[in-house]
Amino acid sequence: MNLKNQVEWALHCCAVMMALPEGVYLPAKVLAEFHGVPKEYLSKALQALSQHGIVIGTLGPSGGYRLARAPDQISFLDIVEAVEGKRSTFRCEEIRGNNPCVPRRHRAGKPCTVARIMWKADEAWRESLRGVSLTDLAAQLAEDVPDDVLAKSRAWLLERA
């Protein structure tokens, strides 16, 4: 079981979009070149973000994407769920109903016990992602990435925005 690599791309794209001044858009082409990934496919991830109101896309020359909200209003969970969907990673197929000792038309009141435990773990995962915003990411990046790389990257991006 793996998350799709679009998740990684989407997160990194949101990270760099934080560096954009107000009213400036960054084309998918530039984002793709910056991260070294196929442009056409990356645009699908950006589309997903756009459809969920996390980024805004604009057409025409000087078009592209920018964040739709302030970075502290966008959590990792928003981005991950936009790409991966809100469904739990665990699907309960109700195999307990196949038990030959259970009457055929038995209506279970509660969901399957096993499923409840798995869903709780899934919720713990989501809760962890919900607690990290893009602002938190920016603070961490400021520590991890050397200042000159950060500055050069920002210049490189603005040059092509």
Added chain:
Amino acid sequence: MNLKNQVEWALHCCAVMMALPEGVYLPAKVLAEFHGVPKEYLSKALQALSQHGIVIGTLGPSGGYRLARAPDQISFLDIVEAVEGKRSTFRCEEIRGNNPCVPRRHRAGKPCTVARIMWKADEAWRESLRGVSLTDLAAQLAEDVPDDVLAKSRAWLLERA
């Protein structure tokens, strides 16, 4: 992104194996019939459990599977990781290295910032599963499942063990 349905099957199989007396083995065929799933494919999940020391398989007539440890020594995480693997659900492909502003041979000290956050969430998921043992499941099942169904199921299984 979905967990494979073998995870669900493995969990339910471990649940019913708790009902077995000491020294009794339950064939994959019976487990498959009980849960209404294809026997040949279910055996793959049981093989995974066997290879990770969670259950023990025996050949020949009256052979089958039984739990390898006491139920309170087997956590949901053990079972899930046996089937799904221990790898994090998030794969970091180090696309930050493709940044044209980073010197080619740059050795990053820390892992990617984004990856660290995703891995932390993954660890939260695992921690939640680590905290639930088969004993806990049994206690919950005793509340959820009517007593007569529980008794009939146990009898049905022992009849074929």
Added chain:
DNA sequence: GCGGAAGTACTCGGATACCCACTGTCCGAGTAGGGAGGG
């Protein structure tokens, strides 16, 4: 010189092929139990 309109080039967005992993199935290796035969 200035305003407006048409043309152009660039963008996003959805529709279309390819491929790997999960799903499902099969057959062979190995063993434990049962039965037959001999003591």
Added chain:
DNA sequence: CCCTCCCTACTCGGACAGTGGGTATCCGAGTACTTCCGC
């Protein structure tokens, strides 16, 4: 009657095809800038 040996039948274990979602790609719809023309 009991022990031993052999045979059978049942089990697990690994190797073999089919299919759906993820991956990758293409082309069309739409817009903002630019340029040209008329006033």
